[in-house]
Amino acid sequence: MRAPRAVLWDVGNVIVDWSPRRLFTKIFQEPAACDRFLSSVCTMDWHAETDRGVSPEENTVRLAAQHPEFEAEIRAWWDRWDEMFDGAIPETEAVMEALAERGVPQFALTNMSHRAWPGVRAMSPVFRHLRDSIVSAEEGLIKPDPAIYEVVLRRAGLESQDFLFIDDSAPNIEAARAMGFHVHRFEEPARLWPALTAFGLLAA
Structure with a gap:
C-alpha cells in the first residue's frame, strides 16, 4: 500500500x-x-x-x-x-496551513445539514484550503455508508489509498479502512501533527 x-x-x-x-x-x-x-x-x-x-x-x-x-x-x-460551537481547533488549523504550504491536496467529508455548512465553513480561514467538500445532506448519504466514500473518490479523481482520512468516529474510520483508505482517528489534537509526520505528509 x-x-x-x-x-x-x-x-x-x-x-x-x-x-x-x-x-x-x-x-x-x-x-x-x-x-x-x-x-x-x-x-x-x-x-x-x-x-x-x-x-x-x-x-x-x-x-x-x-x-x-x-x-x-x-x-x-x-x-x-x-x-x-467553540470555534476551530487550533492544532488542526496549524496542520491544515502546513499541508497547504507543502501543496498537499485537502478535502472534507462531513455529516452535516446543508443549512449548517456555510456557517461552519465561515468559522476559520483554513476552509479555503479545501479543494472540495462532500456534505452528506447534499448527497443524501451519511458516513459510514461506503457509498459516500465512493462519492469522494469520484469527485477527487483519486484512489482510496491516495488518502489519509481523519475522523473522530470509530465506525467512520473502520468503514474507510475497509475501503483501503489510510486512516487516523482524531482523539487528541496534540497527536495530529505527529500522525501526519508518520505518514510522510508533514515534517517533524
Whole structure:
C-alpha cells in the first residue's frame, strides 16, 4: 500500500469544536435533566436525519409533535445552533496551513445539514484550503455508508489509498479502512501533527 498524498478531513470535532451539550447546559439547570434530554429527545439519531437531507424545520416539527412538553427546547437546537460551537481547533488549523504550504491536496467529508455548512465553513480561514467538500445532506448519504466514500473518490479523481482520512468516529474510520483508505482517528489534537509526520505528509 503506497503512502497517502492527500488528506480527507471530517469537520465536526476535527476541524471545529461542536457539542450540543454546550448549548443545553445553558437551558437545563440540572445536569441530569440535560443528560436525559440529549439521550431520549434530541438524540444523535434524530439529528442524523438532517445530515441525510431532511430539512431542520421538518425534523424539528416531527420531534416536537412527539414531545410537545419540550417544544421550546427542541426548537433551540436550530434556533441557537451557533451556541454549540467553540470555534476551530487550533492544532488542526496549524496542520491544515502546513499541508497547504507543502501543496498537499485537502478535502472534507462531513455529516452535516446543508443549512449548517456555510456557517461552519465561515468559522476559520483554513476552509479555503479545501479543494472540495462532500456534505452528506447534499448527497443524501451519511458516513459510514461506503457509498459516500465512493462519492469522494469520484469527485477527487483519486484512489482510496491516495488518502489519509481523519475522523473522530470509530465506525467512520473502520468503514474507510475497509475501503483501503489510510486512516487516523482524531482523539487528541496534540497527536495530529505527529500522525501526519508518520505518514510522510508533514515534517517533524
